[in-house]
Structures are given as C-alpha cells and as structure tokens.
Amino acid sequence: MRRSNQRPTWRSGAAWIALVLTACAPAAGASTVPGQPGSGLTASSSGVCQAIGSLPDAAAAERAFINVAHQALHGLAADNRLDRPMSARVLETMQRVEADFSGATDEPSLGLDLAALQAAADAALRAIGEEVPACTQ
Amino acid sequence: MHAVSGVLRRRLRGGIAAAALVVLASSSCAAPVASPLPTSSITGNAIVAEVASYQLVANQPRRLLVALLTADNRWVSFGSVAVSFAFLGDAVGSPSPGVVAATRAPGAVMGDSIARFLAIPGSPEGIGRGPTLTYPADGRGVYAVESITFPRAGYWGVVAHGKLADASPFNADAAFAVLAEPSVLTVGALAPHTDNPVIGDPGVAPVSIDSRAAGGAPIPDAALHATSIADALDAGHPALVVFSTPVYCVSRFCGPVTDLVAELAATYGDRADFIHVEIYQDFEAGKVNQAAIDWLTPASGDIREPWTFLIGADGRIAASWDTVVTRGEIEPLLQALPLK
Numbered sequence: 403m404r405r406s407n408q409r410p411t412w413r414s415g416a417a418w419i420a421l422v423l424t425a426c427a428p429a430a431g432a433s434t435v436p437g438q439p440g441s442g443l444t445a446s447s448s449g450v451c452q453a454i455g456s457l458p459d460a461a462a463a464e465r466a467f468i469n470v471a472h473q474a475l476h477g478l479a480a481d482n483r484l485d486r487p488m489s490a491r492v493l494e495t496m497q498r499v500e501a502d503f504s505g506a507t508d509e510p511s512l513g514l515d516l517a518a519l520q521a522a523a524d525a526a527l528r529a530i531g532e533e534v535p536a537c538t539q
Numbered sequence: 540m541h542a543v544s545g546v547l548r549r550r551l552r553g554g555i556a557a558a559a560l561v562v563l564a565s566s567s568c569a570a571p572v573a574s575p576l577p578t579s580s581i582t583g584n585a586i587v588a589e590v591a592s593y594q595l596v597a598n599q600p601r602r603l604l605v606a607l608l609t610a611d612n613r614w615v616s617f618g619s620v621a622v623s624f625a626f627l628g629d630a631v632g633s634p635s636p637g638v639v640a641a642t643r644a645p646g647a648v649m650g651d652s653i654a655r656f657l658a659i660p661g662s663p664e665g666i667g668r669g670p671t672l673t674y675p676a677d678g679r680g681v682y683a684v685e686s687i688t689f690p691r692a693g694y695w696g697v698v699a700h701g702k703l704a705d706a707s708p709f710n711a712d713a714a715f716a717v718l719a720e721p722s723v724l725t726v727g728a729l730a731p732h733t734d735n736p737v738i739g740d741p742g743v744a745p746v747s748i749d750s751r752a753a754g755g756a757p758i759p760d761a762a763l764h765a766t767s768i769a770d771a772l773d774a775g776h777p778a779l780v781v782f783s784t785p786v787y788c789v790s791r792f793c794g795p796v797t798d799l800v801a802e803l804a805a806t807y808g809d810r811a812d813f814i815h816v817e818i819y820q821d822f823e824a825g826k827v828n829q830a831a832i833d834w835l836t837p838a839s840g841d842i843r844e845p846w847t848f849l850i851g852a853d854g855r856i857a858a859s860w861d862t863v864v865t866r867g868e869i870e871p872l873l874q875a876l877p878l879k
Contacts, residue, residue: 445612465674468674468675469612469674469676486822486824490787493787494786497750501751506759
C-alpha cells in the first residue's frame, strides 16, 4: 500500500510510555539524586543540569544523562503539546550529546552540546507550561 | 503448556481495566491507538510491563518482546522471566482494551513460557546474572519469547513474573493486540523494489538519507548509504536493511540498532549489502521517505521504528525484527551466507 502524504502517528507509542511512567512518578519538582532518575518531564532539564555539573568527568556526566535525562527527553519530544520544530530541536541536540558520549565527534564539544540541549529542553518545557527546574551549574 | 488460572485472568483484566482508566483520563491519549496496543498497569513492586513488539499476527510464529520498567526509570534487566498469556477478547469495533476487559470474553488460554533478556545493543548483557533492577546506564533491554504463535486475533494479556536478585518477587501485566493479517511485510514476502536515496544522488538532502546529517554534518556510516534496496535486488545480493531514524526515534532503539548494523557491515560486507533507510524526508514537515512508506506503513498509517529485514538472494524477506535486534540474532544468518 502506498500513501503519498502520510504523517505517521509517531507520538502515540511514546506518549503511552511517557504517560504511564509520568503518571507513576513522584510529583514534579521532587529532588533528585545525582546520577539517578528525576521526575517526569522536568527530569529532561534537571538531568542535563546534573550532567553539566559532573563535567569534566565525562563518565559521570554520561551516567547522569542516561539515568536521569534520556527517557524524559524522549517523553518531552513526543509530548502532543509540542510542535514539531521544537520537538526536532530537542531530539537533534540530544543526538549531538549522544554522539559526544560515544566518541563519534572529534571536537571537545560536550559542554557546549549539553548547554544547547538544556536550552532546548527548557524551551520545550516552557512551551507546554511545565515548570523549568533551576540549574545552578 | 499449563492453563492460566482464573485468578491470573482476573488479574490481567483488572490491570487492563486500570490501564483503560488511565487512557480515558488522559486527553493526550484520547485518539484511537493503532495496534499493537501497549497498555500497562502497576502491580507489586511497581514494575510496569510494556509489549514492545510492533506486529504480532494470528497463527504466525513471531518473536514477542516485553519491556519491564519501573516508575523511577529503572529497567528489569538480565536473566529470564516467566510469562503467561491469556486471550481477552475480540473487541470488534472496540476503541480501547478497557472495553475488551469489560466483556469478560472467554477464549483461548495459553500457558507459561520463558522470556530471556535481550540487551539493547551497546548495553551490558549481564551474562550469568538473574533479573535485576538496573538504572539505564547499567542495563537496558527487553525480554523475548523467541517464537510464539497466537491462535487467534484480538486482544491478549501477558503477565511477566519472577524474582529479582534480592529474591523479591515481581509481576507485571500488559495487554496487546494480535492482528488477523500482517500490516508490515513478513518473512517469505517479496521485497519491494525500493529505490531509496543513497549518497551522491542529485537533489537529495543529506538529512533525508540519514537524520544525523543535519546542519551540514557529513552523512555517517557511508557503507550503509551506498546501495539502494533496488540495487541489491537487481544484483541478486542478500541485504540487511534497517529502517530507522537515529535522531527522531520514538522507541529509543534506533541509534543502537543502526550502530549494530554498521558494525555487522564492517565484518560481513563480503556476504551481503547493508543498507540504512532513514524514516523521515523532512521531520519538521512530517514528511516520510517513500522507502519507509513502501515497507512500513500499515493500514493505520502508524509507522514504528526501527525495523530490520534480511533479504535473501532470492529477493524474499528471510527474517525480520521489530524494535530491538541483537548481534546474536543476526550474525548466524549472515555467517550462513556465501560470499558475494
């Protein structure tokens, strides 16, 4: 079957995952332990903040990113309240950070890329009316 | 095969009904969800089950994947778990599994199976370890029943249960749909003669060949973007084809699976062609590459990724994997191929 102008309902599965997990998560704004999961969509920002605070220890930063931010970032990008360009910014900046961690990039760009990711996550959180956690890193 | 007890079926239905309530309470999930229909509920020590398989078809043996997660973003990883299945109902015309649960339809019951852990490529495999709650950096993966055949289409329930490393018991249930007919190409089907864009094609944006090539970045994994599916078919070459969008992936598995295919290409490039097909031509515009439409678009229009296909030299699909696929599943098939 060929369809020429299809837009896949790409958000449904992720929305489900995000729904189930956020529905069961502690209240937004709950404190997080460094390197361990945060809560709901706000963990997308707080997790990246933890990763930034772990630098220059890249291994610790990666642990904070994977354990705290990664799933929340996917949930944020898949949120139905977010428009596609803003979803794209979150996913694109996240991919650059992942490439940094995997050593796929030659430049020491991790700090800059984490900062860009946090800016994208914060903008997305604001766009959907979620609290943007403070980051003092 | 053992019969599933009435208690088990009542638990499944109760959990599914609870999941349905969550659906009804959430406007973001108000739209009908295409099958397979992932649902979850919280039981015991708050482990959530999600069926990760994209396509299960009645009377066709297929791999079934179940992810076990907790609300605080931990995964149950390693070892194996027991899984039990029960038929929940046909739900013809039903928009949600909650309706199915309410029908209390009797039907086929399947007994216990064992599901073993499949690590997401690049994640620890935990060889020799039993089921353990892990943070994502320490273990991520799904539990797989390697081949299971559901005798009828409709909504089914699964309960996964076992003991964690600290001996605490756990169980988690989920509902999922088994289709009457496949919506994505299955083993034995002729591979579509798809002319997916490759490096050097004029007028093609690099990002539509690989979403990682945004912002002027070079197209990565050049070996995966040198040959089209049509080229491989015309040459009579076997081909391993991964449909994924490493940047815009919903499932979170696209990057690791694409990396795995790139690794295999480096080793087995003399036995098969290796091809990555990017899902999106333009993500922001919601425009999907025609190649992905040719291969992955079910009647519902709901494309899920990643999918990995092995095409034989005869041009037919020899194997396919949805969601997670591991080196251990693909490599023996590549090793069995003759040199090109």
